[in-house]
Amino acid sequence: xxxxxxxxxxxxxxxxxxxxxxxxxxxxxxxxxxxxxxxxxxxxxxxxxxxxxxxxxxxxxxxxxxxxxxxxxxxxxxxxxxxxxxxxxxxxxxxxxxxxxxxxxxxxxxxxxxxxxxxxxxxxxxxxxxxxxxxxxxxxxxxxxxxxxxxxxxxxxxxxxxxx
Numbered sequence: 001x002x003x004x005x006x007x008x009x010x011x012x013x014x015x016x017x018x019x020x021x022x023x024x025x026x027x028x029x030x031x032x033x034x035x036x037x038x039x040x041x042x043x044x045x046x047x048x049x050x051x052x053x054x055x056x057x058x059x060x061x062x063x064x065x066x067x068x069x070x071x072x073x074x075x076x077x078x079x080x081x082x083x084x085x086x087x088x089x090x091x092x093x094x095x096x097x098x099x100x101x102x103x104x105x106x107x108x109x110x111x112x113x114x115x116x117x118x119x120x121x122x123x124x125x126x127x128x129x130x131x132x133x134x135x136x137x138x139x140x141x142x143x144x145x146x147x148x149x150x151x152x153x154x155x156x157x158x159x160x161x162x163x164x
Contacts (some may be wrong), residue, residue, distance in 0.1 A: 001082045002099035004067045008060060009046070009101060016057060018080070019087045021050040021112060023101065047100060048114030 009015040015023040016117075023046055030042045056079065065075040088111070089096045095105040102116040 001078070004064060005098065006100035007061055012059075012063075017086065018055055018056060018083050020090070020104065021048055021114075023048050023114075046100075046114075046116045048104075048112075050112040093153065106141065131138070156158070 004072060005015060005017075006105045009023050009025060017023070025044050028045050028048050031040050032038070033040065047118050061072055061076050063078070064070075064079055065072040068078070070078065086096055086098075090104055090106050095103055097103050098117075102114055105113050105115070107113060112132055
């Protein structure tokens with residue numbers, strides 16, 4: 001079941017597990033490390049939001065039925081049984097591993113925290129940019145006033161030519 005859940009999460013960018021919460025795949029934006037001069041590429045990261053009221057989508061059950069080779073009703077029963085077992089393990093052991101996705105841990109305050117299985121940032125290596133200096137104190141060179149004076153002189157010249 002874990003393999004199918006991970007596949008759905010990666011394909012659809014979100015996964016709802018009732019009584020547990022919602023997993024999302026979000027893009028971490030590119031960033032520049034000034035000290036090392038490296039440009040870090042954007043990469044996907046799995047994030048988790050705990051929530052008891054989360055409900056699975058109907059499209060998920062169709063996907064689960066196709067992937068597991070079961071009919072949709074059996075897939076729904078199997079998934080709800082899996083969710084119940086997951087919730088029970090989390091309550092009893094304090095942590096549970098979802099293969100390929102990460103580890104869920106229950107804190108003393110009954111909050112659920114998530115630790116991804118692996119950091120995907122290593123798949124997108126950093127690029128050495130070298131020394132980049134950005135001078136924000138440099139005055140802007142803008143010559144709009146120069147063009148305005150030329151147009152004013154031409155306009156005055158046209159007026160003088162017309163009336164004289």
